[in-house]
Amino acid sequence: MSPHPLASVIEAADRAISAEDFDSLLDFYAEDAILVVQPGLNAIGKAAIRRAFVAIADHFHHSLTVKQGDMVVLEGGGDSALVVMETRLEHAGSDGTKVAVTRQATYVFRKNPAGQWLCVIDNSYGTDLLKAPGPL
């Protein structure tokens, strides 16, 4: 089975995050998309999502790289798709050593009338949102 077209879309978005190329990165999002920055803290809309990615890059001292692992794509009604995937983050720790984290992420995409897949919901925490303390 050939990879779903969303595999290369997400790979390109990962490259843009790693390169801190936020102009290219924002092209993958719908205008009114939502990004879970951390459980309980969401950025809504392109301007807020850009600010969040700038803050994330600063937080990791510009060492963050993102790669994808296994993925499952469920294409449903209304040109919607749910992507369940392993997202592998690497960044420098406070002592300079490399820190690697794998999340089991959930992303929702919609295909626009031009046939382009745009991310409408970016939740890299997947079902771990249910473990978060406090109200969400």
Place this chain on the structure above:
Amino acid sequence: MSPHPLASVIEAADRAISAEDFDSLLDFYAEDAILVVQPGLNAIGKAAIRRAFVAIADHFHHSLTVKQGDMVVLEGGGDSALVVMETRLEHAGSDGTKVAVTRQATYVFRKNPAGQWLCVIDNSYGTDLLKAPGPL
């Protein structure tokens, strides 16, 4: 914070599953929705989803009940929402004792022009799809 309107939608769908009221249940789905019956096996479209629920009810000897636990709703662009929630299944085991299973589910809904939320992607297995053996 008041519950998201999707909480009562999903609660009503759960009641319909437990009551084997498939006519009411199918009203919650978009025409071209996708249901993950089990990892690697999807039902696509209302007719296939109905057949799957009939088979599931038979499989559990008409003892299945579904209730919701904690939930997080992420509303994104294009009238889409991702619901991450605990779904609690109970059914009779082969020896007649009660079996309880909790899944961390992911559901994608879309709001239609009339303002009604319809399920487009029903994946009660959440990110556990990544653990499944074999190609998906």
